[in-house]
Amino acid sequence: MWQVEAAFVAHQAREVLESLTPRQGPVVLAEIDPLALVLGLGETIGAPDDVRALTPWLLRAVVSDDRVDLHTVLSRIATFWADWTTTERAAVRDFVDTLWVALLDRHPGPVATLPVATAVSFLDDASGLGDGPARLIGIWEYKDTASADHHLAELVVDAHYGARVDPVVLAWAWSRPQRERLERAAARDHAEGWAGDLGAALDVLAATGPP
8 A cells, every 4th residue: 555655645635525415514534434435525525636635545445444345446536537647547556456466366265455256346346447457357367376267267157157247358268378278277276176166167168159
């Protein structure tokens, strides 16, 4: 988080924000419910500049409050960040990438800093930023680990059974290099508890095209 804090250091958060909701008085930052602030910031609470100043606070809430989801926070940021500096936008993207790497490095189960257990869920949440999945796919390409392979197998199976997945991700997952990747993983991990997931994904790839 220190990179995010450093990127936004020039924008000091206000301790009290105005409310545009009828009959609601000023909002004290230290007292407001985090979820309520995330949902209203820049629209019914405070001003667009407050989104910029409170971006470190918003991103911290993602990893500290399980009611605050990544998609909502990123969507809120993306609504207002058109005139932000390159450094500020890069800090937000780097934060997302750090969570993504942590997720790919672990399977099964949630990452300690993020209440999301699957690549499918994370990619859907990260879409709130509006960047598209290419950057995250590129990171996945270079994660040559059993956990990253297991996430890929899970995505293939989940997509086959109707999970919402970006068409760009589907085309990548069904490509020959990813099939070969799963074949290598199945040979390597044939004695592991998740071997069945790898086999199921290969069966789906052999039998179907992208959903």
